[in-house]
Amino acid sequence: MAKGFNKVILMGNLTRDVEVRTTASGQSVANFSLAISRSWRGQDGQQQDQTSFINCVAWGKVGDIIAQYVHKGSPLLVSGRLDQRSYQDKDGNKRSAVEVVVEDFNFVGSGRSDNSSPSAPSSNQSTNSKSQDVVIEDIDDKPIDLSEIPF
Template identity: 55%
Template sequence: MSKSINQVLLMGNLTRDPELRTTTGGQSVCSFSLAVNRSWQGSDGTTQDTVDYFDVTAWGKLGELVSQYLSKGRRCLVQGRLSQRSWEQDGQKRSKVEVVANDVTFLDSPGSQSRQNDGPSAAEKTAAGKSSKKDSDDVVVEDIDDKPIDLSEIPF
């Protein structure tokens, strides 16, 4: 007898805030949508960018954690399976394929999204102030001895 595999791995950004609901049986369920960017080369040789959107459902404690810690724009990695459901609405048959999450990994910190819009954080400003070449992207300041490191000197 052969086995079947139904496994999905997606990394992207939430397109909306997660919606947490509770079933009549008392189980938590969280729904959110994930935007996954991909690039491909067209027949004319130019790079094309496309976004694919996926609906994701997370059940139980996982759904509660997603609702608590993720918000629109945040990056995450979703591991799960595809699920198809069908129903009838207004006399028409409807169907939907969605991802049922088994695991969700939060890929950025809660403050990182807001910092993109508000400019550099206090730590980034402090590091920039210590740098002897403020406008150069080739200099990184580490806390060790507070000496700038020239990235062009690294052999790899």
């Protein structure tokens, strides 16, 4: 039997602040949901939009870092695997859930909601001072001699 492949890559915005809990064994777990939108043109030529809400879980340090730096509305890129689990609700009914177990992530955008940058020059500084220090060399188009590469 062939070995399966389970890899998910999603980019979306957090629908709520990250919820972090600690298990009885001391392991932290972060839960959040991503809103992922897509657009397409229907057969009638009209723009169609759809948003999917995907539950995500991140264990340990990965979850702690995500909870520390993102909040509701923040864009986030995650990769991981799909996991299906079963549980009983408060009424004793059997339920199942499919979620993404986050293994890796990347912050997307500046992470600042006020659109300011910490490295932006203040109004009393010249915005051209650094660009004057840059020297751009003209590179000719002759082929690279592989014998000149030291490795």
